[in-house]
Amino acid sequence: MTSSITLTFPDGSERQFDSGITAGEVAASLSISLRRRAISAVFNGTHWDLQWPMEVDGSISINTMDDEGHALELVRHGLAHVMARAVQELWPETKVTIGPVIENGWYYDFDRETSFTPVDLELIQQRMRKIISQREPVRTEIWERSGAIKHYRNLGEPYKVELVEAIPHNQPVRMYWHGDWQDLCRGPHLGNIGQLPADAFALRSIAGAYWRGDSRNRMLQRIYGVAFRRKEDLKSHLKMLEEAQRRDHRRLGSEMDLFHFREEAPGMAFWHPRGWTIYKQLKAYMSRRQAVHGYVEVNTPTIVDRSLWEASGHWDKFQEHMFLVHIDSEQQENGKINALKPMNCPCHVQIFNKGQKSYRNLPLRMAEFGSCARFEPSGALHGLMRVRGFVQDDAHIFCEEAQIEGETASFIKMLTEIYTDLGFPEFKVKFADRPELRAGSDEIWDRAEGALVSATQAAGCEYELNPGEGAFYGPKLEFVLTDAIGRDWQCGTLQVDFVMPERLDASYVGRDGEKHRPVMLHRAILGSFERFIGMLIENHFGNLPFWLAPRQIVVASIVSHANEYTEEAVQRLIQAGIRAEADTRNEKIGYKVRELVTGRVPVIFAIGEREVAENTVSIRTLGKTGMEIVPLQDAIDRFAALAKPPDLVDGDQI
RNA sequence: GCCGCAGUAGCUCAGUGGUAGAGCGCACCCUUGGUAAGGGUGAGGUCGGGAGUUCAAUCCUCCCCUGCGGCACCA
Numbered sequence: 138m139t140s141s142i143t144l145t146f147p148d149g150s151e152r153q154f155d156s157g158i159t160a161g162e163v164a165a166s167l168s169i170s171l172r173r174r175a176i177s178a179v180f181n182g183t184h185w186d187l188q189w190p191m192e193v194d195g196s197i198s199i200n201t202m203d204d205e206g207h208a209l210e211l212v213r214h215g216l217a218h219v220m221a222r223a224v225q226e227l228w229p230e231t232k233v234t235i236g237p238v239i240e241n242g243w244y245y246d247f248d249r250e251t252s253f254t255p256v257d258l259e260l261i262q263q264r265m266r267k268i269i270s271q272r273e274p275v276r277t278e279i280w281e282r283s284g285a286i287k288h289y290r291n292l293g294e295p296y297k298v299e300l301v302e303a304i305p306h307n308q309p310v311r312m313y314w315h316g317d318w319q320d321l322c323r324g325p326h327l328g329n330i331g332q333l334p335a336d337a338f339a340l341r342s343i344a345g346a347y348w349r350g351d352s353r354n355r356m357l358q359r360i361y362g363v364a365f366r367r368k369e370d371l372k373s374h375l376k377m378l379e380e381a382q383r384r385d386h387r388r389l390g391s392e393m394d395l396f397h398f399r400e401e402a403p404g405m406a407f408w409h410p411r412g413w414t415i416y417k418q419l420k421a422y423m424s425r426r427q428a429v430h431g432y433v434e435v436n437t438p439t440i441v442d443r444s445l446w447e448a449s450g451h452w453d454k455f456q457e458h459m460f461l462v463h464i465d466s467e468q469q470e471n472g473k474i475n476a477l478k479p480m481n482c483p484c485h486v487q488i489f490n491k492g493q494k495s496y497r498n499l500p501l502r503m504a505e506f507g508s509c510a511r512f513e514p515s516g517a518l519h520g521l522m523r524v525r526g527f528v529q530d531d532a533h534i535f536c537e538e539a540q541i542e543g544e545t546a547s548f549i550k551m552l553t554e555i556y557t558d559l560g561f562p563e564f565k566v567k568f569a570d571r572p573e574l575r576a577g578s579d580e581i582w583d584r585a586e587g588a589l590v591s592a593t594q595a596a597g598c599e600y601e602l603n604p605g606e607g608a609f610y611g612p613k614l615e616f617v618l619t620d621a622i623g624r625d626w627q628c629g630t631l632q633v634d635f636v637m638p639e640r641l642d643a644s645y646v647g648r649d650g651e652k653h654r655p656v657m658l659h660r661a662i663l664g665s666f667e668r669f670i671g672m673l674i675e676n677h678f679g680n681l682p683f684w685l686a687p688r689q690i691v692v693a694s695i696v697s698h699a700n701e702y703t704e705e706a707v708q709r710l711i712q713a714g715i716r717a718e719a720d721t722r723n724e725k726i727g728y729k730v731r732e733l734v735t736g737r738v739p740v741i742f743a744i745g746e747r748e749v750a751e752n753t754v755s756i757r758t759l760g761k762t763g764m765e766i767v768p769l770q771d772a773i774d775r776f777a778a779l780a781k782p783p784d785l786v787d788g789d790q791i
Numbered sequence: 792g793c794c795g796c797a798g799u800a801g802c803u804c805a806g807u808g809g810u811a812g813a814g815c816g817c818a819c820c821c822u823u824g825g826u827a828a829g830g831g832u833g834a835g836g837u838c839g840g841g842a843g844u845u846c847a848a849u850c851c852u853c854c855c856c857u858g859c860g861g862c863a864c865c866a
Contacts, residue, residue: 244861252795344861345794352863356794359861387859391802400839400857455866480866514792514864515857523865608866627865696823723822724829731827745825757826764826 145196154191161187161328164199174201176211176332177325184210186325188277202332202366210238211327213364215275215315216265216338217243219330220362222318223264224249227257233320234296234348234357240623241374242338242363246346248296253358258340261360265335272331273316277324279309285321296348297321337371338364384621386674387520393679393737395687396521404518404525406667411687414716415670418685420506422782423530423555423663429784430551432502432532437484439508443474449483450640454609458511481507482634482659485533486641489655494645499655500536500544506666507531521671522626528666534658535643538584541633544658545592545614552616552629552662553596558783559669560676565617565625566598569606576610576636585633586612610636616662621675628664628672633657679737680759684782686716688738692754693720693729695745702749706742706769713777734759740776 140156144163154163160178164171164187178185181195184207191197200207217236224231224247236245247253280288282301289297300321304310313322315330327333341361348354365371382388390396395412398405408416424434440462446452451459460477478484485503494501510526517523534544556564568590571582589612593600600614607613616629634657637643644652663669673681683689690710694703700721710717720729726743733741742754743764754772757764767775 255796342860343795346862347793350863352793356862358794361861398858403857451866458864458866511865516792516794516862517864518858610866693826695825698823725822725824726826727824728828729826734827741826743826747825755826762826 142191143194144191145194147196147198156192157190159188159190160185160197160199163191163197167199171199171201175199176202176204176327177207179207184325186277187328188275189325205366208366209364211325212333212337212366213238213243213362215327215330215333216362216364217245218313218315218318218320218322218326219265219268219333220261220340220360221245221247221320222315223261223268224360225318226268227260227264232294232296235300242341242361244346244359244361246348246357246359248348248355248357253343253360255343258343258360262340265338268316269330269333269335271316272329274329275326276314277326278312280312282306282310285310285312289321334364334366334368336368337366338362339371339375378622381621381623384675384678385520386522386621386671389674389679390521393674393687395674398520402526403515404513404523406521406524406526412670414687415673415681415685416666418782419663419666419670419673420528420530422558422784423506425782425784426551426555427502427504427530427532430502430547432504434504434506435485435488436505437478437481437488437507439478439510440475441478441484443476445483445487446476448641449486449637451479451483455479458513460510460512477510478507479509479511481505481509481529481531482533482637482657483641486637486643486657489533489535489643490641494535494655496537496645496647496653498535499645500534500540502532502534504530504532521667522620522624524665524667527668529661530663530666531659531661534660535638535645535655536658537653538588538656541585541588541656541658542592542595545589545631546596548631548658548660549593549596549598549614555662556616556629559673560682561618561672564629565619566593566600567603567606567615567617568593568600569603569608569613569615571612572605572607572609574609575607581635582612585635589614589631589633608632608634610634618672618676620672626664626668626672628669629662630660630664632659634659680739682783683739683776683779686737686739688718688736689716689780690740690742690776691718691720691733691738692742692744693726693733695726695743697721697723699744699746699749703744706744706754709769709773710776713773715773715776715780730757742772 141153142156143151143153145151160180161172161175164175164178175187177187177200179198179200180191202208217238221233221236225233228249230249232248234246234248236243285301286298289301301310310321311323313320313324313326339362341363344359344361345356346359348357363371363374365374390412393411394409395415396406396408399407427434443452446459459479462475462477464475485505488503489501506528508526508528513523513525518525536544556562570586575582593614603615611633613630613632615627617625618628619625638654638657643655645655647653673685692703692706692710694700703719703721707717707719720733722729730741737759739759741757743757744754748754753766753768755764755766756772
């Protein structure tokens, strides 16, 4: 009296099976070789374990190791369990928690008194290989919730008890056995541990991580691993990581003599002449861009009395991140305290508030390259990407509610232009909607979110939802770039704010002659110059576009009696607006070239007797091996044109 | 902030319970050399800071600072 189900295969054919048949049995019914190669199935869109029964009609396809996505998931997931087993075999007192698959690998969090060491990683790795070589089958069962809880209580696995308790009641509690070792897991898994590639994984690092990601909870020890289907894939991945480390902006920043950090001012960059050159160029570019897009530029105080921060709400919400300044003892006695500004917005509202504004002034786009200081937690600091002192390309658009959508759309357009100019035609967009704790009515939030979403869609931007991550005062768009090591950094942002204008009592006179509250859009494109320059360095591997390159041309003499002509050429290049230097050191040209090439100088002019005699230069361009002899004036004209920032380039330029 | 690891010359790193070494760089000299390293000589270090153990600490112990990898945070 078994009922039957109908399964549809990828080729469209249908077959009847007894209800409860497993995906593995279905594969076997198709062919013995397929059964042997099968690793999992996709049943009705769900990644399905070969051991799981199917009890409803549906579509099915069988996966083999050739199905990369599914194969990698099973491999990484399987290795997570094997690693946990290895750890418990080596150190039985260790408590297990969770071990999810992540990009390129997995991690597993353990609770153990003693810290894992790099030597332990090697031991674990060896034990994992041994476990894999035992080729034990994987078995799964669905358990009663209470039975599972009891089981884990008896085993002394408190984290597993918590996990079982957290499984929603409409979902099965699934247990897996890998040989004798057992773990709670929603699956699916490979049918046999021996299918895991013992030579295509590596344990990478040990790190702390809070249980359930909550800093109030106990700190566990997390071990990260990477895994692939084949040894070659692992090798190329490790090589790629090395490559990425080589383009780390912190490394390039010191190799190229751009900036440095020191103990006296943690999280604040000391910009060297070459780094500051990039900074200045970028700032000038942004300034021109903003002018074109209808922004006015302002400048506001760095040190501001606490009364403003109290009014803006920062004193309550942000104080622990603010650098406080006691100016003198008298002020201190009066309880007067100043703070370095962590943001520009309150100051901008004060400029808006000076004098009477009318709807005719809106939208008012007020920009500032404002120097901000935030006391970031020590563990958050990361080169230029996360600093305590930085300059934002900040602006606030004061507008009417009906203008939000239009302003958003033109902002996204401007941001896309700028990112493209700077070498980031691709970036992620996240839409962060209302958080649980928020100001303003649901109706206002509905309107603000709606305006942001429709403007984003109108701009043709794909975005992902970042639920509940909006600011307390309004929803935001986040524009995210990825660094060399794969870490994401938010650069641009657009935030709708109904709260700050209220708190600081901003108003304008509307068409009706009455006072109205403007809406404020907080927005930035680069985010901070520091972070964005970090991204630029990594993105270009230090080889910045010519207009941004801190050293554009070095004129190197080959013989010392060419030094005078060399200096003259440099002067003429500088007058033509090019960043040029002379290299008249007493060294061979081969030595100079090597040093300049490794120093990422985009263009070298070499000057020997011939060039002096013929009034030419020998040009060598970074990345090319050949050279080219050109009259000096022609070379100056050519590179002066190339040195133009992208927004100033004439149409017919390259 | 939390967990772990690290800090020796300008840089990259070696090293030892008896106050330190290499390569590169730097300075000077020789060399005038045609596109990725010409040769010689020399100067440089409170071994991150403080305390302790010891006859003696750069090395061992503790505290702090900074950095690195994560976690948490990123208004």
